[in-house]
Amino acid sequence: MQTKMIIDSHTHIPTADYTGGNQFFQDAAPAVAYLRATGTQAALFTTWRGVLGTTEDDLNTGNEAALALARESAGFLYPGCVIHPFFPETSLKWLARFRDLGWQWVGELLPACPFADARFMRLFESCAKHGQVVQLHNTADVKVVAAQFPEMPVVCAHIPEEAECRQLAALPNVWMDVSGNNGGLKLGGMESARDTLGPDRLLYGTDFTGYEPRAFMARLTMAFPAPADQEKIYHRNIVRLLAQVRSKPII
Numbered sequence: 390m391q392t393k394m395i396i397d398s399h400t401h402i403p404t405a406d407y408t409g410g411n412q413f414f415q416d417a418a419p420a421v422a423y424l425r426a427t428g429t430q431a432a433l434f435t436t437w438r439g440v441l442g443t444t445e446d447d448l449n450t451g452n453e454a455a456l457a458l459a460r461e462s463a464g465f466l467y468p469g470c471v472i473h474p475f476f477p478e479t480s481l482k483w484l485a486r487f488r489d490l491g492w493q494w495v496g497e498l499l500p501a502c503p504f505a506d507a508r509f510m511r512l513f514e515s516c517a518k519h520g521q522v523v524q525l526h527n528t529a530d531v532k533v534v535a536a537q538f539p540e541m542p543v544v545c546a547h548i549p550e551e552a553e554c555r556q557l558a559a560l561p562n563v564w565m566d567v568s569g570n571n572g573g574l575k576l577g578g579m580e581s582a583r584d585t586l587g588p589d590r591l592l593y594g595t596d597f598t599g600y601e602p603r604a605f606m607a608r609l610t611m612a613f614p615a616p617a618d619q620e621k622i623y624h625r626n627i628v629r630l631l632a633q634v635r636s637k638p639i640i
């Protein structure tokens with residue numbers, strides 16, 4: 390039997406020093422073991438502390454832990470850089486540090502203020518200038534950011550409603566990961582993404598440790614019965630996207 394190559398483009402890893410996020414696991418090791426047991430071969434991630442953090446200390450500690458986890462994982466974990474609009478200088482420093490190490494992925498980011506706010510846009514301008522990918526939690530502003538920086542790939546995290554998918558699809562630099570209630574769980578979510586963006590700009594993502602990865606695998610199989618489309622979404626598209634921004638490869 391052929392083994393599928395599965396890369397998860399949207400995960401968050403817990404750390405023992407932080408109680409935010411999904412607490413099903415209290416530390417990284419059991420979470421990573423669980424993810425591996427689902428048949429996943431690699432994952433892009435932020436720490437929960439990085440993505441949910443509200444202080445400069447959270448930003449620093451969350452990013453530092455992400456780099457350490459990536460180093461220790463021997464290629465399984467690819468770290469996304471977290472930035473925060475209230476700490477611009479520290480964020481710019483982290484963007485540079487991740488870039489220097491070859492990691493060109495930024496996010497998932499949550500809207501601490503609207504993504505279209507000048508404080509976020511200044512940081513995105515730096516990402517665009519340096520050829521980084523930005524993964525944004527889906528809000529109406531994802532379109533604004535993508536339109537403002539047409540050369541920068543913007544990954545919409547989670548599948549929004551179909552009308553929003555259609556508007557996002559009109560922007561050629563927008564990609565989408567299939568995580569979220571409307572992505573892996575609600576019947577019709579992946580079908581909306583398929584019918585609007587098509588299989589070439591979709592990335593397999595689960596929002597683990599918030600969700601069960603196998604739920605998304607089951608839905609993906611139903612919405613994309615063609616093995617060639619599944620291969621694109623499970624790994625070919627993310628490999629292509631990372632190559633496009635000259636990132637260190639994920640696997």
Ligand SMILES: [Zn+2]
Nearest residue numbers: 399401497596
């Ligand atoms: Zn997430």
